[in-house]
Amino acid sequence: MPLLSTLSHVLKLSCNAKLPSHITSVPPFITFIPTRVQSYASSAHGKNPSSSPPRGPIDVSELPTSNANEREVSIQWDGVTRSKYHHVWLRDHCRCPECFHSITKQRLINTFEIPPDLEPISTRPTPDGLEVVWPASIGRPHVSTYPWSWLRGITYSPSINRESAEKVLWGSKIAKDPPFVLYDEVVSSEYGVYKWLSKIDTLGFCFVSGLPPTPEATERLASRIGFIRETHYGKFWDFTSDLARSDMAYSNIALPAHTDTTYFTDPCGMQLFHLLEHTGGTGGVSLLVDGFYVASILRDLHPDAYRLLSTIPIPSHAAGESGIMYRAAHTPLEHEHDDGATGNGNGRNLRAVRWNNDDRSALRSVPYADVPRLYEAMRVWDQLVTSQDSEYWVQLSPGSVLSIDNHRVLHGRSSFSGTRRMCGAYIGVDEFRSRLAVLSERFAFPPVSDAMAEHGERSVWSPDL
Ligand SMILES: C[N+](C)(C)CCCC[C@H](N)C(=O)O
Numbered sequence: 001m002p003l004l005s006t007l008s009h010v011l012k013l014s015c016n017a018k019l020p021s022h023i024t025s026v027p028p029f030i031t032f033i034p035t036r037v038q039s040y041a042s043s044a045h046g047k048n049p050s051s052s053p054p055r056g057p058i059d060v061s062e063l064p065t066s067n068a069n070e071r072e073v074s075i076q077w078d079g080v081t082r083s084k085y086h087h088v089w090l091r092d093h094c095r096c097p098e099c100f101h102s103i104t105k106q107r108l109i110n111t112f113e114i115p116p117d118l119e120p121i122s123t124r125p126t127p128d129g130l131e132v133v134w135p136a137s138i139g140r141p142h143v144s145t146y147p148w149s150w151l152r153g154i155t156y157s158p159s160i161n162r163e164s165a166e167k168v169l170w171g172s173k174i175a176k177d178p179p180f181v182l183y184d185e186v187v188s189s190e191y192g193v194y195k196w197l198s199k200i201d202t203l204g205f206c207f208v209s210g211l212p213p214t215p216e217a218t219e220r221l222a223s224r225i226g227f228i229r230e231t232h233y234g235k236f237w238d239f240t241s242d243l244a245r246s247d248m249a250y251s252n253i254a255l256p257a258h259t260d261t262t263y264f265t266d267p268c269g270m271q272l273f274h275l276l277e278h279t280g281g282t283g284g285v286s287l288l289v290d291g292f293y294v295a296s297i298l299r300d301l302h303p304d305a306y307r308l309l310s311t312i313p314i315p316s317h318a319a320g321e322s323g324i325m326y327r328a329a330h331t332p333l334e335h336e337h338d339d340g341a342t343g344n345g346n347g348r349n350l351r352a353v354r355w356n357n358d359d360r361s362a363l364r365s366v367p368y369a370d371v372p373r374l375y376e377a378m379r380v381w382d383q384l385v386t387s388q389d390s391e392y393w394v395q396l397s398p399g400s401v402l403s404i405d406n407h408r409v410l411h412g413r414s415s416f417s418g419t420r421r422m423c424g425a426y427i428g429v430d431e432f433r434s435r436l437a438v439l440s441e442r443f444a445f446p447p448v449s450d451a452m453a454e455h456g457e458r459s460v461w462s463p464d465l
């Protein structure tokens with residue numbers, strides 16, 4: 001299902017807001033977009049088309065104009081849009097074979113030999129880009145040419161909103177049409193993996209259906225993303241309620257909505273769950289909650305609670321085994337290098353949700369005055385997480401894998417009786433993002449870069465470098 005129709009469909013599903021008074025009825029094809037749906041920039045991949053540079057060669061008659069002063073080069077893109085680039089920045093970003101390794105994509109130039117007061121001998125707009133001639137530093141002048149599309153896409157003055165693929169937030173109504181892909185397509189084609197990972201990147205989870213109900217098929221699926229992340233639970237896990245590991249996941253009690261491995265400084269990025277068997281009992285229903293959706297509600301309705309959960313690190317531990325003592329502290333709401341959440345509480349660059357109240361350690365370093373307010377903030381957060389509007393309960397079954405973005409979607413389960421066997425694996429967030437970024441170079445639209453579109457190879461001017 002194309003993203004747009006997914007978007008409108010999911011928005012319809014998650015829309016609980018009342019219609020504005022002037023709208024008395026909405027034809028089925030029109031989607032009322034609740035104010036709460038925000039796009040969260042993720043550092044995963046791709047670029048929002050609106051921030052993408054102009055594609056392809058520029059018509060010579062429409063070349064941008066440029067001029068240089070003692071500090072920077074200004075480029076006038078059109079009548080109203082202008083960008084400025086410091087000379088030292090331009091020289092440092094030369095990507096000719098002398099300054100940048102075309103195969104390893106690593107810098108060769110020594111940044112710190114560039115004179116801080118460097119000025120170009122000349123700058124000239126050309127059909128291939130901005131040509132800059134630098135004074136001789138090693139015997140002869142150095143000529144750099146910067147493609148227009150690269151300069152436009154990387155402009156930092158003015159900076160552009162580099163939102164990547166938007167996140168589509170959801171509530172309980174996602175149950176009507178949850179995202180899924182087919183196992184055969186994922187194991188047989190790169191495009192199938194791209195579809196799968198794109199859905200996880202956009203929605204935070206995705207089912208993969210049509211698997212053989214075996215650990216082997218599940219492990220094969222996990223390896224389509226990258227290497228499995230081994231932890232103190234082992235590499236590929238196959239578990240039941242026998243307390244084989246000293247963690248309540250290895251029991252039959254209910255687990256409230258949480259994210260895993262909050263006790264790691266780098267919590268696992270993805271996890272796969274495959275229910276292989278449940279006999280002789282009931283329960284064990286799985287729970288999913290979109291942490292980004294809940295955070296958007298918290299930010300709009302309880303900004304003080306949002307700010308507290310964005311600024312106070314909460315400690316967690318894993319200490320069930322005598323030879324294990326993992327400890328780490330994270331703010332439950334973690335942002336891109338954005339001080340918005342700590343400053344004016346806008347927090348529009350939410351990067352991750354870290355929440356596991358059962359694994360939380362003693363609160364030992366919260367300022368006295370903040371303790372009551374922090375408990376109130378956690379209570380409000382918990383009320384939103386456990387609300388009917390947020391909770392998506394789903395009964396897993398053999399042959400279908402649940403894959404989750406553990407930096408966004410909380411998961412849990414109801415208690416159960418009988419014999420229940422679950423297998424799965426963790427994947428590192430960087431493995432997930434790298435795999436999706438590489439697939440996006442081939443399959444994303446619009447193409448990530450002209451070189452990829454034209455030659456199918458990664459250019460030194462790739463906007464992701
Ligand atoms: C997934 N697997 C059963 C292997 C481990 C579960 C770990 C659960 C732990 N309390 C946490 O939240 O990280």
Ligand SMILES: O=C(O)CCC(=O)C(=O)O
Nearest residue numbers: 249255260411412413422
């Ligand atoms: O048993 C389940 O369905 C989920 C267990 C769980 O929450 C976990 O392993 O983190």
